[in-house]
Amino acid sequence: MPGGRVAVIGGSITGCAFALAAVRGGADEVTVYERTTGELADRGVGIALQVDRYAELVDAGYIDDSTPWRIVTNRKWFLDDGTSPRGRVVWDQPHAFRVYNWGQLWQGLRRRVPAEVEYRGGTPVTVDDAGRVCLPDGTREHYDVVIGADGYGSAVREAVFPSAVPQFSGYVMWRGSCVWEHEPIDHLISICLPNAQGVMYRIPGSVGDRMSWGLYTAITGTGDPRPDLLAQTRKYYPPFWADLVTGTPERDTLIQPINDLVVDAYTSGRTVLAGDAATIARPHVASGAVKALQDAVAFEAACRAAGPGGSWDDVLARYQAERHPAGAALVRVARSMGYAMVEHTPDWAAMTPDLMERWWAAQNPDDGFGGHAIGASISAR
């Protein structure tokens, strides 16, 4: 890397990983600007890492076994046919993931941020036309490179690509988590619903385990959407799973719009986009954290490839070439999964394991589910 000063906007999963990448890549000075103060909230909702992608990230030195996790070995697709409290299993699909509590995953990454990095919490910033970082007190700081790791509503993206606006898919995801006091379940639960989908998996909590759940569904009517969540769950979920969702206190639930976003480029001048700021893929593809960490691994690899005395233009060109197509590919898979799993669901009662297998293959043609493998040029570092 050419050395110099690097600013990272956003101190969540992507921001922490990029701070690590920039230091390892040879930056002289790295500052993280995070708008929230203190610890990012532990909302106790789950986030997943496909096991092969996890292994690549361990090799790259971005994660290890010290963060609490639970294993998911298969995914059972349940349909409520009135025969049993958990429903009938339509398909038992191999499905190898490690699942995390988001807050614990973030804390593990935060601990990896090297001590020499200045992490400035409580500092919302923007970027001006000249690529300078604008601080809340009105001062403007020049950096050699500014990394936009500020999530799906990215102010950095808005400054450099104002026309890149997230496209609403037409549906939302309700998310929540509740205490899980039953057997140590190691499968992901998919609930087969008409033009909607439920997912659930067990994650570590701060005390005992929790069941993290999500419901993808269109919002009908106006006003408070929560009665919709409760009504839909009671009507279509097998009763055992319905009780978990409807019994989750409102304070432990949140609603997230489901969007798609592909940007024209991952770099503009000396500004770099990363993680959700760069690409928004629907969560069906289960790769938000993997993609964020892979972006950081690729940035570090680009710095190393440019070598001491190399130019920033070279670093950014390498990063763009590796990650921009990867982000677009992920958005394509995620869209086709949303189409099949929410927008145009099959007649679940008529589905057999063979049909399910073909249905799944059609929406995941390039095996992008869980994230594509990191580029060979990068993994061979």
Ligand SMILES: Cc1cc2nc3c(=O)[nH]c(=O)nc-3n(C[C@H](O)[C@H](O)[C@H](O)COP(=O)(O)OP(=O)(O)OC[C@H]3O[C@@H](n4cnc5c(N)ncnc54)[C@H](O)[C@@H]3O)c2cc1C
């Ligand atoms: C508190 C929190 C909890 C989450 N929980 C889950 C979860 O349970 N499951 C899941 O799948 N995904 C969750 N996500 C989203 C998940 O982290 C991302 O989809 C993915 O990991 C990529 O992360 P990111 O760092 O690119 O974006 P984000 O995680 O969205 O982080 C963006 C960061 O930038 C900061 N920021 C934004 N604007 C500015 C600004 N102008 N100046 C300074 N800082 C700014 C935000 O405060 C935030 O910390 C959560 C995100 C947050 C912030």
